[in-house]
Amino acid sequence: MPIALVGLDADDTLWHNETVFRLTQQRFVELLTPFADEQDLETKLGATEKKNLGTYGYGVKGFTLSMLETALDVCGEDLPASIVQAILAAGREMMTHPVEPLPGVPAALERLAAQYRLVLITKGDLFHQESKLAASGLGEFFRGVEIVSEKSAATYRTVFARHGSGEGEALMAGNSVRSDILPALEAGGYAALIPYPLVWEHEAAEKPTEHPRFRVLEGLTELPDWLATLP
């Protein structure tokens, strides 16, 4: 069965995201260097974030709460109100940050949308992801939007069945081996990895280099050509 459905990740596949997190993290570290050294701050923030994933899930609001918790942890009773204010402001700025499509993405989506059913498949904060899609101006290319709390093989099976006629004709493209590639392959689909220069530690995983339904691409612009070669 030829590919009919193309699932696309959003953050760091269609637009910059990890860069925004890293910039905010730098700002957090600068704010708190009077209280602890840089390496220590980064490690503590990473650990707090990871610990809180099970309570807050993914997204900027949870990240903001984790920054505040880390600041409290580091400063104790000496935490100045000005730092609380600066962290809240940094979080709010992330929520309202302009959405910047990656180079070539709008043209590649236009080309793909002419031939395939495109579905955005992203995890994270429902409200923020919808806001970003609206701000990106890319919404018109998608026939469906699926914002999910976790990207598992079961998630892909459900989405592939809902928007297509099953996994055999579905392909997922994204920048995370752990979230976009491995579970989509496990669900029986094809998978295209489009690496982003920065990878959140939590998403790191080994590429399934030898898998027959897997390919690494340099950009979304290469996807239509690979799709054309598939049976």
Place this chain on the structure above:
Amino acid sequence: MPIALVGLDADDTLWHNETVFRLTQQRFVELLTPFADEQDLETKLGATEKKNLGTYGYGVKGFTLSMLETALDVCGEDLPASIVQAILAAGREMMTHPVEPLPGVPAALERLAAQYRLVLITKGDLFHQESKLAASGLGEFFRGVEIVSEKSAATYRTVFARHGSGEGEALMAGNSVRSDILPALEAGGYAALIPYPLVWEHEAAEKPTEHPRFRVLEGLTELPDWLATLP
């Protein structure tokens, strides 16, 4: 066409929610009474929450950030770290608060599920709503779960079409006139209002008392009987 699809709201329809918000709000007020009077604190928190809806959307994480913002607003540079800590803890407690089904709900769902396709339709935080459904033990009764960022007539049309064969055979039940009743009626469905003793100010709206497809019920337990009378 007989009703085939029953949409159900979650917070304050299946389980307590506003009560948890009010208790947290009381705690917030107690924490800050040394800095401002009660009425003033409630008004300020409500205004901050409302102002932030467009940035944070619905849910506990946004509410926690709004409590912090209000505390900063009230205390300025004098905001003690201990209050920041207490607010973070209160927010975390809301996220992990036990989910308590309203009286009669499990039995009513069991009865409804035997005859209709049940779909949970709720707005708010994706991750938190999924966690609450899992914790409630009520997940097995639902054939679909739709967590949406806003409940508009367009939202109901999409959900009714996705899980049923359209609005004529769909009914929505919930506690909010603004979110569960008016848009579901506008989408062409039936709507059952099941009032909860507390209503969040933002959700207040006038009941469409005269509407032929609308009914006020005292509890979910009354829904099967109303459904049985529908054409």
